[in-house]
Amino acid sequence: MLLSIFKVLVFPGLLFLGTYSFLLEFIDRKVYARMQNRKGPPWYQPMADMLKLIGKKVIVPRNAQKFVFAALPTVSLAAVCAAFLCIPVFGSTAITAYSGDLVAVLYLLTIPTLCHFLAGYNSHEVYSTIGAFRTLTQMFAYEVPLFLAFLSPAILAGSWSISGIAAFYMAHPLYTLINIPAFLVSLLASQSKLERSPFDAPEAETEIVGGALVEYSGRYLAFFRATAITELTAMASVLAALFLPFFTGSVWLDFALYLVKTFSIVLVMVLLRATMARIRIDQTLKFFWSILTPIAMAQMILNLLLRGGLGL
Amino acid sequence: MSDYREKNKVVVQIGPQHPSLKEPGSFKITLDGEKVERAVIEIGYNHRGIEKACESRNYIQALYIIERVCGICSHAHTSCFCQAFEEIAGLEVPRRAHYIRGIVGELERLHSHLLWLGVASHEIGFDTLFMYTWRDRELVLDLLARIGGNRVNYGVNTYGGVRRDLEPELMQDILTVCDLLEEKLKYYADLALTETTLIARLRGIGTLLPEDVRKYSAVGPVARAAGIMDDVRITEPYGVFREIAVNGITDDHCDVYGRTLVRVKEMLEAIRLIRIMVKEIPDGPISVRPPRKLPVGESLSRVEAPRGEDIHYIRSNGGESPDRVRVRAPSEANWHGMSHMLEGFQLADVPIIIAAIDPCYSCTDRAIHLIGDGINQLTDWAQIRALSIEQYKARGIDPGSIKIREF
C-alpha cells in the first residue's frame, strides 16, 4: 500500500514527472538556442520561470467567469498527470495498467487542449477568441491521424493496454518495424498537439499576441505552462512506449532506456521546431488531412490485415 | 478593444502596440472568419516635427536632424540632403568622397536588408533565420562603427563631401567581411528558394500587380518584385553610380516572396559593388569647403535608399536656415497600396504583408510628440517620480536619494 503511494507520488509518478519535465524543457530550450547560435538558458531556468510566475499577481478579466478561469489550469494539469500514470517508465509495466488504458490516456491528453480552448473563449477578448478557435481547428486537423497512428500498434499487438502492447513487442521485437509510418505520423501529430512550431498558429505571438492564454497571468499561467511541459514528457513517453518498445527485462536498465528514448524523441521535436517556419492554420489542416491521414489509415489497414493474416 | 458583430464580422485592432509591429501604427482589420475584408490604416504616431525643426536651424544643424529621421536608412537621407544642398550651391564633390559615400551606402543596404530578412522571418515564426541574419548583421554594424563611429546614424556625410576617410586596413577588413557575408548570403538565397514552409508562408500573399504598383506609386523592392525596374541608381545615376554600373534586380512574383528574393539578390549585388568600389577608389581630397549661406534656389534630389526612392527638397531664400525642407521617404510611398495588399488575405498574413514593404514608420511620419492625451489623468515627470518613490518606500527601499538628470 505504502509502496503504491510512493510509486504514484514520488517515483516514477508525479515528483519524477515534475523533475523530468523541467529537465526536458531545459533540453528543449537549450538545444533550440544552440541551433540558433545562441547561448541558451541555464539548467534551472524552467524551475525559475515557474516560481516567478507563481509569485506574480493574478488579474481576472471582468467578463470572464471566475470559477472557470481558475479551475481550467488545474484541471488540465491534473489530466496530464493522470495520463502519465498509465505509461510504462520503470520497467515495461506502468504504475496502473488495465485493459483500455491506451484509450483512457488518449482521452486524458485531449483534456488540456479543450481546457486551452475554454480558457481562450472564457476570456472574452478578440485575440484570445481567435487563438481558442485556432486551437480547436488544429485539434480537428491532428486528432484523426494521431488516434489512428496510436491505435495501429495496439491493433497489431492485440491489446488495448500500453503495458500489454509493450509486453507484446518485447516478445516480438521485429514487428516494431512495421509501425514506422505510424511513428512518423504520430511524431508530427504530437508536434501539432503540443502546439509547437511549425504548428503553433494557435499561439502565434506576432499575429494574435498570445493566443488563448493572453489574459492569463500569475499562478494560473504557471499551471498552464506546467501542463505544456508535462504534456511534452507524457507524449514523448507514449511515443517511446508504443513505437520504441525495446525492453530488456531488467527494470533499472529499462528505466535508463526510457530516458534515452524520450530524450531522443525530444531532440527530434526540437529539430522540427528550429528548422521550420510557422504555417498558417489552413495550411495545417490541408497538410494533416491530405498527407498524414491517408498514411495513418493505410498503416491501420495494414496492421488489421497483418493481425488477421498472421493469426496472432 | 471593441468588436462590432454585424453578421460574423469582427474588427481586430492591430496596433498601435503589438508584438509584430516594430514601430506604432494602427490597423483596424475587419475579419470574416480568418479572412481580411477591409483594412483601415492609420499612421502618424511617430511624427516628430522634423521639417519644422529644420526651418529654425542652420544647415549644419539641419543635417544632424535629417540623419536622425531614421536609424536604418540614415546615410541615404544625409546623402540625398547633401546632394540637394550641393546642387543649389554648385559644389563639385571630389571623386574619393563619392566612392566613400557609395561604399557606406551599400553597406547600409546590406545591413538594412539583413535586418528586414530577420524581422520577416520572425513575423512568420521562423526564429532560427531571425537569429542567423541578425548575427551576420553584426559584422556589418561593426564595420560601420569603425567607419563612422556609431553603429547607426554614422555621421559620414557633410556638405561638400565626407567627414571621415577610409584607411587601407579598414578597406582590407571591408573585403574580408564581404567574403564572409557572401557565403552566408548564398546560403540564405538557397534557403529562400528551397525551404518549403518559408515558401508556403510567403508565396501568393500581399500581391501587388504592376498596374497597381503604378496606381499606388510603390517604389523600391515592392515595385521591383512586380517586374518594374525602378532603381534610382540606374534611371538617374548619382555620385559613384555615374562611373559604376549597377545590375538592377527584378522579379516576377509580385508578392511577398518576390520581395524576399529581390532583397536577397540585392544584397549579393551590393557585395559585388562594394568590392569594385574598394578596388577602384581614387586618391584625393575627401571634401570641399561649403558656403555658410546658400544662394536663393530650390532643388529636388533623389537617391536609392534600401527601401526605395528617397526624395529631398530644399528651398533656400539666401539665409543661413533653409526656407523649406521636405523629405519624402520611400516608406511613405509604399503605404498607399497597403489596404489593397491586405484585403482578401488571412489574418495570419497581415504581419508579414505589413513587414514586406519594409515600413520605416519613423521615415514616414515626422510630427510633434505629445505627452498625455487629455482623457485620463495627466501626470508629469515629477509626479510620476514621486509616486514611484512612494511605492518603493512601502517595500522598504528608499530611492529618494538617487539623483537623476533633469530633462
Place this chain on the structure above:
Amino acid sequence: MNTEETILALNKHFPALEAVSNRPLRVFTAFAEPKAFEETLRYANLTLGYHKGKHIIGTDEGENIGLSYIISNDEDVLLVLRERVPKSAPHVHSMGELYPSLMLHEREMVDLFGVQVSGLPEGPRYPLPDCWPDGEYPMRKEWNPAYFNKQTVTYEPPKQEDAK
C-alpha cells in the same frame, strides 16, 4: 516624353507656367491659380503621360499657401506643378481620381497647413493626433513650436504687449 519634349509641350499649351529645367529629369513651373493648375495637371496626366504621383510639398508663401505637386512619367522625369491659394480662403479640389497615391499627402496639407481639400474620401487624419487643437496649423510660418504647451495640448502665444 523626356525633359525637353515636356518643356516644349508645356510652354506651347500653357505659356503662363514658364516651365524651366536646370538639370536633366527636372521640370519646374511657376505658381498658378487652382483652376489653371487643375487643367495643367489633367493635361500632364492624360496627354503627356505623367501618371505617377510622387509627392505634394506644401509651402508657406507669406500671404498664400503653395502646393507643389510632383509627378513623374515612365521615363522618370520629375515635373513640379504648383498652385497657390490665399491663406484666408484656402480651398482646393482633391486630385485623387487622377492620383490616388497623393490623397495621403492632401490630408497632410489639411492637417499641417489648414488647406481645405474638397473631394477627399472619409478617412483618418494624418499625421497629427486626434486630440490636436482645432485651428492650429504647425507648418505655417507664424506657428512657433516654443509656444506649444505639451502638457495641456494647447497653443499659447504670448500676448501682443508681452511680445514687444
